[in-house]
Amino acid sequence: MSERLLVLVRHGQSEWNLKNLFTGWKDPDLTEQGITEAKEAGRKLKAQGLTFDVAFTSDLTRAQHTLKLMLAEIGQTGLPTTKDLALNERDYGDLSGLNKDDARKKWGEDQVLVWRRSYDVPPPGGESLKDTLARALPYYVQEILPGVLRGQRTLIAAHGNSLRALIMVLEKLTPEQILKRELATGVPVIYRLNADSTVATKVDLAA
Numbered sequence: 001m002s003e004r005l006l007v008l009v010r011h012g013q014s015e016w017n018l019k020n021l022f023t024g025w026k027d028p029d030l031t032e033q034g035i036t037e038a039k040e041a042g043r044k045l046k047a048q049g050l051t052f053d054v055a056f057t058s059d060l061t062r063a064q065h066t067l068k069l070m071l072a073e074i075g076q077t078g079l080p081t082t083k084d085l086a087l088n089e090r091d092y093g094d095l096s097g098l099n100k101d102d103a104r105k106k107w108g109e110d111q112v113l114v115w116r117r118s119y120d121v122p123p124p125g126g127e128s129l130k131d132t133l134a135r136a137l138p139y140y141v142q143e144i145l146p147g148v149l150r151g152q153r154t155l156i157a158a159h160g161n162s163l164r165a166l167i168m169v170l171e172k173l174t175p176e177q178i179l180k181r182e183l184a185t186g187v188p189v190i191y192r193l194n195a196d197s198t199v200a201t202k203v204d205l206a207a
């Protein structure tokens with residue numbers, strides 16, 4: 001019986017994470033710290049004895065760079081990898097490029113939290129988590145999950161909100177529960193799935 005392994009990793013710290021800017025579909029690269037975090041994520045996966053058959057990432061540099069650094073640590077630089085927009089970060093619309101503290105001053109703490117973490121309230125001109133889920137979930141179901149269920153050990157390097165969308169489905173979280181769910185940069189979350197695609201076990205490699 002194959003193990004139906006699925007590992008999710010949010011990219012390491014990006015230049016815009018460091019500057020505290022809404023990023024979304026903008027395309028900054030990793031910082032030095034982000035590079036370190038991505039390598040550390042790879043070392044953690046290696047320490048767990050994990051190797052992969054296939055990887056998926058977004059169309060954005062910070063996730064692709066994170067994947068590359070992790071695979072180098074694991075010794076799997078040639079791993080078949082698929083890049084797709086469906087795994088991109090939520091589009092932050094008009095907030096993209098704005099400073100998050102400036103936005104809190106302008107619109108208030110509560111409004112900014114709703115834009116950042118609520119399920120169905122989109123930021124102006126951008127995507128809500130629900131919108132993000134609406135394009136990430138079909139991709140997961142059609143392109144990723146069938147392989148996992150066939151026993152292809154699968155690694156995904158993506159983004160805080162595209163992964164929160166998948167986690168909402170995997171862990172059956174309510175809109176209230178997803179509001180509080182944060183994903184740290186460069187921390188692998190290891191799932192093993194049942195044959196019916198529900199989660200059998202979850203291990204979070206934080207700290």
Ligand SMILES: O=C(O)[C@@H](CO)OP(=O)(O)O
Pocket residue numbers: 017021022023024025089092116160161
């Ligand atoms: O700016 C972004 O694109 C995301 C991830 O860094 O930020 P937030 O934490 O607000 O979802």
